[in-house]
Amino acid sequence: MLDIKFIRENPDTVREALRNRQSNDSIDDVLALDEQRRALLVDVESMKARRNEVSKEIGRTGEKPPALIEEMRRIGDHIKAIDEQVSSIEGEINDLLLRIPNIPHESVPVGTGEEDNKIERYWGEPGEFDFTPRPHWELGEALDIIDFERGAKLSGTRFYVLKGKGAHLQRALISFMLDLHIREHGYTEVYPPFMVKEECLVASGNLPKFADNLYRDVEDDFWFVPTAEVPLTNLHRDEILPPGSLPIYYAAHTACFRREKMSAGKDTRGIKRGHQFDKVELYKFTSPETSYDELEKLVDNAEEVCRRLNLTYRVLSLCTGDIGFASAKSYDIEMWASGCKEWLEVSSCSNCADFQARRANIRYRPEQGAKPQFVHTLNGSGLALPRVMIAIMENYQQADGSIVVPEALRPYTGFDVIE
RNA sequence: GGAGGGAUCGCAUAGUGGUCUAGUGCGGCCGCCUGCUAAGCGGUUACCCUGAGUGAUCGGGGUCGAGGGUUCGAAUCCCUCUCCCUCCGCCA
Numbered sequence: 001m002l003d004i005k006f007i008r009e010n011p012d013t014v015r016e017a018l019r020n021r022q023s024n025d026s027i028d029d030v031l032a033l034d035e036q037r038r039a040l041l042v043d044v045e046s047m048k049a050r051r052n053e054v055s056k057e058i059g060r061t062g063e064k065p066p067a068l069i070e071e072m073r074r075i076g077d078h079i080k081a082i083d084e085q086v087s088s089i090e091g092e093i094n095d096l097l098l099r100i101p102n103i104p105h106e107s108v109p110v111g112t113g114e115e116d117n118k119i120e121r122y123w124g125e126p127g128e129f130d131f132t133p134r135p136h137w138e139l140g141e142a143l144d145i146i147d148f149e150r151g152a153k154l155s156g157t158r159f160y161v162l163k164g165k166g167a168h169l170q171r172a173l174i175s176f177m178l179d180l181h182i183r184e185h186g187y188t189e190v191y192p193p194f195m196v197k198e199e200c201l202v203a204s205g206n207l208p209k210f211a212d213n214l215y216r217d218v219e220d221d222f223w224f225v226p227t228a229e230v231p232l233t234n235l236h237r238d239e240i241l242p243p244g245s246l247p248i249y250y251a252a253h254t255a256c257f258r259r260e261k262m263s264a265g266k267d268t269r270g271i272k273r274g275h276q277f278d279k280v281e282l283y284k285f286t287s288p289e290t291s292y293d294e295l296e297k298l299v300d301n302a303e304e305v306c307r308r309l310n311l312t313y314r315v316l317s318l319c320t321g322d323i324g325f326a327s328a329k330s331y332d333i334e335m336w337a338s339g340c341k342e343w344l345e346v347s348s349c350s351n352c353a354d355f356q357a358r359r360a361n362i363r364y365r366p367e368q369g370a371k372p373q374f375v376h377t378l379n380g381s382g383l384a385l386p387r388v389m390i391a392i393m394e395n396y397q398q399a400d401g402s403i404v405v406p407e408a409l410r411p412y413t414g415f416d417v418i419e
Numbered sequence: 420g421g422a423g424g425g426a427u428c429g430c431a432u433a434g435u436g437g438u439c440u441a442g443u444g445c446g447g448c449c450g451c452c453u454g455c456u457a458a459g460c461g462g463u464u465a466c467c468c469u470g471a472g473u474g475a476u477c478g479g480g481g482u483c484g485a486g487g488g489u490u491c492g493a494a495u496c497c498c499u500c501u502c503c504c505u506c507c508g509c510c511a
Binding site for chain 1: 438447464465466468469478480490491492
């Protein structure tokens with residue numbers, strides 16, 4: 001969330017940021033409430049000061065003049081009443097702040113939607129085929145490595161079963177990606193819970209606004225993670241990291257669970273958008289000074305996966321109208337898929353600056369004795385499994401319907417071709 | 420799921436209604452002393468909100484797991500919750 005002090009002091013900057021995001025949010029209410037709150041505080045705190053003074057005096061002397069006790073009783077009632085007002089106003093302020101999106105970084109292109117995203121670079125060429133390349137759902141069924149029918153039997157629409165070499169290929173990809181990031185890019189592997197408490201999703205920015213894309217267990221207040229970003233953000237919640245601890249790099253493989261209600265009917269074919277999918281996530285805690293450099297490195301770490309797999313991709317810088325709620329700046333990586341002939345989003349890499357850190361109360365001490373500051377948090381997929389599976393299947397397919405396994409994965413699969 | 424015990428300043432502990440402005444030890448930091456180191460001595464040691472000031476700063480409020488309650492006054496008494504530990508049950 002945004003700092004109320006920053007909003008108070010820079011209302012026009014915030015309003016412009018909201019406009020650029022195509023957001024209807026207003027900061028007028030929050031500013032008015034903030035002013036009310038501070039006025040009440042001045043009032044109630046002077047009463048508390050008086051009460052403390054008298055209590056101390058009674059303690060010291062042991063005398064209890066009835067008139068004074070009577071005054072204190074009245075002051076006590078006033079304090080209680082105003083405290084209740086303050087906490088109710090603080091609740092309102094907080095509710096409002098939690099729904100205001102992050103301010104885009106100055107380097108983010110201004111635009112209204114997807115069409116204004118800026119293409120930063122391309123890598124590789126769309127493959128040439130001397131036959132008509134088939135979409136992955138046809139290949140997957142023919143090779144008996146994806147079972148859509150039984151997936152639906154078990155769990156309904158948007159579920160599938162990976163089988164045989166299909167399941168093995170995904171597992172190989174996961175190990176390959178994790179090993180790359182851990183051995184060569186300096187990340188620490190993390191295996192987090194897949195179910196977390198509500199407060200974790202507030203900290204990450206998924207709640208209160210995006211509850212309709214989340215699965216939950218009401219009885220025990222467990223929410224299924226929509227991405228490993230959620231538990232990773234919360235790893236250091238309510239901590240002050242000691243000097244010298246930044247940057248911290250984490251990589252985690254988890255399943256991700258999403259309702260995808262908003263996009264009902266969209267992308268129902270194949271494995272592009274399921275309710276459950278696996279992802280290797282990259283996450284960084286950094287100082288504010290380095291976070292934008294760290295974002296570039298993070299994107300490059302994710303791109304390296306594409307390059308090692310020899311899969312054609314492009315990188316987009318998302319415009320103000322398209323970046324996520326918590327993000328100050330985001331790059332998407334899209335892989336070309338020859339069968340369905342589209343660019344598939346396999347990674348979204350974001351610098352959330354101090355937006356999540358403020359919600360999660362994650363700070364660091366720049367040096368011994370210095371004041372704590374909010375860290376910057378960054379996240380990016382490295383990468384999302386199903387769409388990489390699609391790209392491999394469709395781009396590495398042969399005329400006979402078999403699929404060649406990318407060189408880099410063979411140590412992990414033990415087979416060179418799926419046929 | 421049942422029974423019991425616990426949560427205090429970075430760590431360890433003291434504190435059972437007012438002199439707690441939370442003590443002490445360890446660790447950390449600064450200084451002194453001493454050829455060096457160690458020891459010793461002295462000082463220091465959290466976070467949030469808010470008011471005044473251009474500012475270094477100064478004042479006020481709050482925080483003893485969280486939230487409520489009793490009281491003029493709560494680390495301390497009462498209630499609810501969370502987490503940890505021990506035992507029993509169940510279980511991969």
